[in-house]
Amino acid sequence: MPPVVCTLLACLAACFRSRRSMQLEILALRHQLVVYQQSVPRPRIQPTDRLLWSWLALAWAGWQEALTFVQPRTVIAWQQKRFREHWRRLSQGRRPGRPTVRKEVRELIHDMWQANPTWGSPRIVGELRKLGLDVAKSTVERYRVPPRKPPSPTWKAFLNNHVQAMVALDFFVVPTVTHKLLFVLVMLAHERRRVVHFNITEHPTAEWTAQQVLEAFPWDNVPPYFLRDRDRIYGTAFRQRVRHMGIEEVLIAHGVRGKIPLWSG
Numbered sequence: 001m002p003p004v005v006c007t008l009l010a011c012l013a014a015c016f017r018s019r020r021s022m023q024l025e026i027l028a029l030r031h032q033l034v035v036y037q038q039s040v041p042r043p044r045i046q047p048t049d050r051l052l053w054s055w056l057a058l059a060w061a062g063w064q065e066a067l068t069f070v071q072p073r074t075v076i077a078w079q080q081k082r083f084r085e086h087w088r089r090l091s092q093g094r095r096p097g098r099p100t101v102r103k104e105v106r107e108l109i110h111d112m113w114q115a116n117p118t119w120g121s122p123r124i125v126g127e128l129r130k131l132g133l134d135v136a137k138s139t140v141e142r143y144r145v146p147p148r149k150p151p152s153p154t155w156k157a158f159l160n161n162h163v164q165a166m167v168a169l170d171f172f173v174v175p176t177v178t179h180k181l182l183f184v185l186v187m188l189a190h191e192r193r194r195v196v197h198f199n200i201t202e203h204p205t206a207e208w209t210a211q212q213v214l215e216a217f218p219w220d221n222v223p224p225y226f227l228r229d230r231d232r233i234y235g236t237a238f239r240q241r242v243r244h245m246g247i248e249e250v251l252i253a254h255g256v257r258g259k260i261p262l263w264s265g
Helices: 002-016 019-039 047-059 072-091 103-115 120-130 137-142 155-165 206-216 235-245
Strands: 165-175 181-189 192-201 225-229 249-253
Touching: 047 072, 103 120, 120 137, 155 165, 165 192, 181 206, 206 235
Parallel strands: 165 225, 225 249
Antiparallel strands: 165 181, 181 192
8 A cells, every 4th residue: 555545544533532542652653753764774765755745835834843754845846846847748639830741742843853954933832822821921932843953063172273373372381500500492383393483581471471472473474362271470571462463372271381382183
């Protein structure tokens, strides 16, 4: 028999017993309760036990003094859980979200997109309403035929298409015997890996680099593309000089610094 039922029957029987007998029984029960608390690490609590103490916490002001097998905050947590579950059942009485679109309607939208590629979503919504189908514009766009886009060219395809008109430039460092660092600028034609121009300096600047471009390429044989990294040495002066010469800069991806583009290809 469940503990709650036994407790209710004992409470009903206590109404017909004397006060002395009830006090002795309470003494015996409290002694046994102390023994159980010292021997049982964690009592097994049934859902009916939670329901009973949730009701006692609402109906009896002294329920916390009589509670021993769990903490009072545990009973409060039971009440909060029952409250959340009650309102969750009320709020989730029906299936959440929009009703699903029938398979026949989805296939019809798909066929209309394929048969009339120039129609927009409002036109298809109007045609469906003529057939007695009330469908939203977002639903039509969701089930439309995805347009075929030509694949974007890859970096390798760009190099293959413009390798004859591309010049790469980059710096590398040379330590000297006197413990100095010399910065060497090299400009290389990608088609034959031919060195177009090089120069050495101890203090590279954007103005110096721009002057090297002007010296390497007279106005009659300017390359269409410059391939370079994202180093800060190519500052405003360099970019303006290159733009005025009609050269388009092609920057390598981030994080490739140190992998000099001069020897790629």
